Amino acid sequence: MSRGFRRSALIGAGLATVLAAGTAVVACQSSGGSAAPKLSVADPYIPLPATPGGMGAGYLTVRNDGGADQLVKVTSPGAGSVTMHRSTEQTMEEVGALEVPAHGSLNLARNGNHLMIMDWSKQPALGDELELDLEFAKAGTVVVKVPVKPLTYRPGS
Amino acid sequence: MAPLRSTRPRLLSAAALVLGATLALSACSSSSSGGGESSGAAKVSKTSSSSQYRGTVLSKHFDKPDLVLNDTSGQPYDLKARTAGRTVLLFFGYTSCPDVCPTTMGDIGVAMAKLTPEQRQKIDIVFVSTDPERDTPQVLRTWLDSMGKDFVGLTGDLAKVKAAAKPLGIMVEDPVVAANGSVTSTHGAQVLAFLPGDDKAHLLYMAGTTTDTYRHDLELLAQGVAV
Incomplete structure (x- = not known):
């Protein structure tokens, strides 16, 4: 009796999963056009530059509960230059914009997409916060305070 | 049943x-996040299941490059002669690289710091600059000190660096400056481990290799465990 129940429960769970996946895919395809993006920024950090006051990197995750958007520019009142770059196994290149997919996220993380920060107005130290102004094509400017963390820091560590 | x-x-x-x-x-x-990390992580998987090492076991054992450059004190450093019979981790990069270079060297530094002094003494970490114009011995020393005070930094003739990297399958090219001023730098981000027995490269670590993996393999290397 109980085995029979467990079995049908399992099948039910499987069906529910398929339905959920179907819904997610549909949402993904249909909301890219006109829906407004709903953005939030998580886990921003700047590893302390290896050369004091030297070139730094910025990492963060942009979560999007709405339609697709693009990160088109990043500036900071505390640094003369912030540019968007992408690392691959062989190269590092500057990029003009980074896609924020609908109902997805844009990850700026080590060994991938990242911000390059130069010309600090004050040499960054552990515990400092740098303001970054993230300019999105649709959502406008999102201001984040980004903490300076140890050189080898990872979110959650 | x-x-x-x-x-x-x-x-x-x-x-x-x-x-x-x-x-x-x-x-x-x-769909649009670049995927640099995931492709790197996929390549980290080791090729030989019989090895205790987590790095990629190389089927072709590269010779240690015949490379003489300046070290961070400005003195000539003969890589082959100075590291003969020692375990060497070799990485090519440059100090004005904000992402891959400090991440890789920093993670190796954290792993090295977890070894005993005796284990550490058996391993040389060598960083070769692919941007010698900006990476003077002093610039290199300051940068490396953030990751490991005893890390070796080498800088000098870029033509020599390219010639040393090429047979190792590591791409080093001059930076390409686009019309809008953006710079594309090409340098292979892999780390090679050379063994003391034959002074040849036996293990490969791609960008994105974790500190845990480095610590695990560096301990085995320090103990002289066969690859």
């Missing part, structure tokens, strides 16, 4: 459905 066995295929198919759903979701959310 029999009914239990009959549920197994259902369990499996349920698992497959869940897996399928997960794939569909992640394909949706990661």
Whole structure:
């Protein structure tokens, strides 16, 4: 009796999963056009530059509960230059914009997409916060305070 | 027993459905994030299941390059002669690289710091600059000190650096400056481990290799465990 129940429960769970996946895919395809993006920024950090006051990197995750958007520019009142770059196994290149997919996220993380920060107005130290102004094509400017963390820091560590 | 066995295929198919759903979701959310990390991580998987090492075991054992450059005190450093019979981790990069270079060297530094002084003494970490114009010995020393005070930094003739990197399958090119001023730098981000027995490279670590993996393998290397 109980085995029979467990079995049908399992099948039910499987069906529910398929339905959920179907819904997610549909949402993904249909909301890219006109829906407004709903953005939030998580886990921003700047590893302390290896050369004091030297070139730094910025990492963060942009979560999007709405339609697709693009990160088109990043500036900071505390640094003369912030540019968007992408690392691959062989190269590092500057990029003009980074896609924020609908109902997805844009990850700026080590060994991938990242911000390059130069010309600090004050040499960054552990515990400092740098303001970054993230300019999105649709959502406008999102201001984040980004903490300076140890050189080898990872979110959650 | 029999009914239990009959549920197994259902369990499996349920698992497959869940897996399928997960794939569909992640394909949706990661469509434009570049994927540099995931492709790097995929390549880290080792090729030989018999090895205790977590790094990629090389089937072709590269010779240690014949390279003489300046070290961070400005003195000539003969890589082959100075590191003969020692374990060497070799990485090519440059100090004005904000992402891959400090991440890789920093993670190696954290792993090295967890070894005993005796283990550390058996391993040389060598960083070769692919941007000698900006990476003077002093610039290199300051940068390396953030990751390891005893890390060796080498800088000098870029033509020599390119010639040393090429046979190792490591791409080093002059930076390309586009019309809008953006710079594309090309330098292979892999780390090679040379063994003391034959002074040849036996292990490879791609960008994205974790501190845990480095610590695990550096301990084995310090103990002289065969690859």
